[in-house]
Amino acid sequence: MPQKEEIAFWFTNLQNQICTALEQLDGKEQFAAENWTREGGGGGCSKVILNGGVIEKGGVNFSEVFGLLPPVVAQAFKLPQGMHFFATGVSVVLHPHNPHMPIIHMNVRYFEISDGVYWFGGGIDLTPHYIIAEDARYFHENLQRVCNKHNPQYYPRFKQWADNYFFIAHRNETRGIGGIFFDQLSENDQQSKQDCFNFVKDTGNLFAPLYAYFVKRHAGSPFTQNQKQWQLIRRSRYVEFNLVYDKGTKFGLDTNGRTESILMSMPPQASWPYNFQPAAGSPEAHTLQLLKKDIDWVNYPCP
Amino acid sequence: MPQKEEIAFWFTNLQNQICTALEQLDGKEQFAAENWTREGGGGGCSKVILNGGVIEKGGVNFSEVFGLLPPVVAQAFKLPQGMHFFATGVSVVLHPHNPHMPIIHMNVRYFEISDGVYWFGGGIDLTPHYIIAEDARYFHENLQRVCNKHNPQYYPRFKQWADNYFFIAHRNETRGIGGIFFDQLSENDQQSKQDCFNFVKDTGNLFAPLYAYFVKRHAGSPFTQNQKQWQLIRRSRYVEFNLVYDKGTKFGLDTNGRTESILMSMPPQASWPYNFQPAAGSPEAHTLQLLKKDIDWVNYPCP
Numbered sequence A, B: 001m002p003q004k005e006e007i008a009f010w011f012t013n014l015q016n017q018i019c020t021a022l023e024q025l026d027g028k029e030q031f032a033a034e035n036w037t038r039e040g041g042g043g044g045c046s047k048v049i050l051n052g053g054v055i056e057k058g059g060v061n062f063s064e065v066f067g068l069l070p071p072v073v074a075q076a077f078k079l080p081q082g083m084h085f086f087a088t089g090v091s092v093v094l095h096p097h098n099p100h101m102p103i104i105h106m107n108v109r110y111f112e113i114s115d116g117v118y119w120f121g122g123g124i125d126l127t128p129h130y131i132i133a134e135d136a137r138y139f140h141e142n143l144q145r146v147c148n149k150h151n152p153q154y155y156p157r158f159k160q161w162a163d164n165y166f167f168i169a170h171r172n173e174t175r176g177i178g179g180i181f182f183d184q185l186s187e188n189d190q191q192s193k194q195d196c197f198n199f200v201k202d203t204g205n206l207f208a209p210l211y212a213y214f215v216k217r218h219a220g221s222p223f224t225q226n227q228k229q230w231q232l233i234r235r236s237r238y239v240e241f242n243l244v245y246d247k248g249t250k251f252g253l254d255t256n257g258r259t260e261s262i263l264m265s266m267p268p269q270a271s272w273p274y275n276f277q278p279a280a281g282s283p284e285a286h287t288l289q290l291l292k293k294d295i296d297w298v299n300y301p302c303p
Helices: A004-026 A070-077 A135-148 A154-165 A192-220 A224-245 A247-256 A259-265 A285-290 B002-028 B071-075 B133-152 B154-164 B193-218 B226-243 B247-254 B258-263 B283-289
Strands: A030-039 A042-050 A056-066 A086-095 A103-113 A118-127 A178-185 A269-271 B034-036 B042-050 B055-068 B085-094 B102-112 B118-128 B178-185 B270-273
Touching: A004 A042, A004 A056, A004 A086, A004 A103, A030 B226, A042 A259, A056 A259, A070 A247, A070 B178, A086 A192, A086 A259, A103 A224, A103 B258, A118 A135, A118 A192, A135 A154, A135 A178, A135 A192, A154 A178, A178 A192, A224 A269, A224 B226, A224 B270, A247 A259, A285 B085, B002 B042, B002 B055, B002 B085, B002 B102, B002 B193, B042 B258, B055 B258, B071 B178, B071 B247, B085 B193, B085 B258, B102 B226, B118 B133, B118 B193, B133 B154, B133 B178, B133 B193, B154 B178, B178 B193, B226 B270, B247 B258
Parallel strands: none
Antiparallel strands: A030 A042, A042 A056, A056 A086, A086 A103, A103 A118, A118 A178, A269 B270, B034 B042, B042 B055, B055 B085, B085 B102, B102 B118, B118 B178
8 A cells, every 4th residue: 555655755756757858848948946845844846947948937846745734724624623634746837938838737646634544636637728629629538548547437527526626606717628636535445545546646647748749739839919918818817716716725825835836826927907808709709618617528529 | 873875875976086086197098987786686886997197907896785695705704694785885906007106905895784783894005016115104194194083093903904904924925015904893882883984984085185195206207127027026916915815805706796896906917927036135125025014104214
């Protein structure tokens, strides 16, 4: 049965592998690493790439934090006060220069509390500034394939979970085209702890090849100033989601994590024009119409 | 005793007076008004000014909403479920072009629930991109003067309340130089409902002359691209405060208010460079050092 040390060690390796792959894809800049420690226990390593060839701002963070479970977190998880916890994970958010490239997010995490309760969580989701059906299908097909390797119920369940989780309620729109999201995954009659960990590993390993696909297709596409402006508006919705709804961000801020690492997900720039409405029939309006839950992207008709 | 209709009526007048005053100060653009209704009861009028001579993006919002108290709000206020509420208020946030001009926020509000419980709330606070001691002193002296007209305990209490409220915990910095903030103000042995309302009126009426002072002093000051960039960073902290901590924003989003009116406070642009640290001894570093609670601005030494 994998212990927390083994899981954390695998996560640090994942961080390194992803950074190496992203540096090759970016072709210009390298990640800068910063280690940090957390008052109360643990710490992490933030790896950041800025003003690259493809990536305008990106972070690949590893953390391993432990200690007394902060009261506000205990309350949120409906756990008794005074327990100890251990949490480790890798989190990636990449903001590309090119508005035809999507924003991508991946996270794998492991959480354990002192009475032996543990769970895994994770997910990958995509936030295209411009939704392209063919890309969305490719993305979801790959997630489905990896899920099906482990459990045929995973993809439908985790796809729906992502639709519900990455939802900006006050805008009545999803953050992007979703992906998979799962939490509190632990052993049961059908799966061992090792099975859970294996699924988490496959999720983490899928990230780099998926991103490679988008770089190859879109990183060199020409774009206009209006498309860049639209990107800044979509980024502002990303900010709204992360600061208002995202549980990982909230957990990080509540546990006195390193602010600049937690808010690595913030875009380099964002824009909030008042009450922006894209022109009817425009690609921007088309994208807005597709920011909905429950779209079956795997079977979505592609032109 | 002022009834809710009288209070709401006074608030609509305040909105109009502030807009008229701001249009004169701005000298270029006028406010555009948009009326909206709320599913569940009530509505409001958003007045927005964009790309003005002084103001890059500003909103002066009036709202009057009522109906069944949303469960999540009842819980937050520790009220029983199933009650009716009435809430009215005026809210102002102005983002200027010039980084030497501060961001300013004012809010006055009245809240009532069906069993006859009511309270007033409000405040004015200032978020300079560059803190200038003389301005900060002028600002706080005026707040103190208005408070002292009503109750000598108001200024010290409400100044501290603002320091604690407008605080970005995850950055360990205040949003700006504070001001006054008060909530749940209602009648007691010392003051009638009319007294409370009179104080709220004086708070509202102070807004326009205060802003005039800053326009006169700073709206025409020359600035550099680096100063503009610093403004975008300070704006990102403003976004963080409003989306993570601000109770008015949360209340608005939770009660299905009009999103574009609630998020009127978002800046036109904002920037999150990674781990920005101003050079030691720079004006930016000086400002960061002054983003602290408990600075006695009224008695702060001015050069």
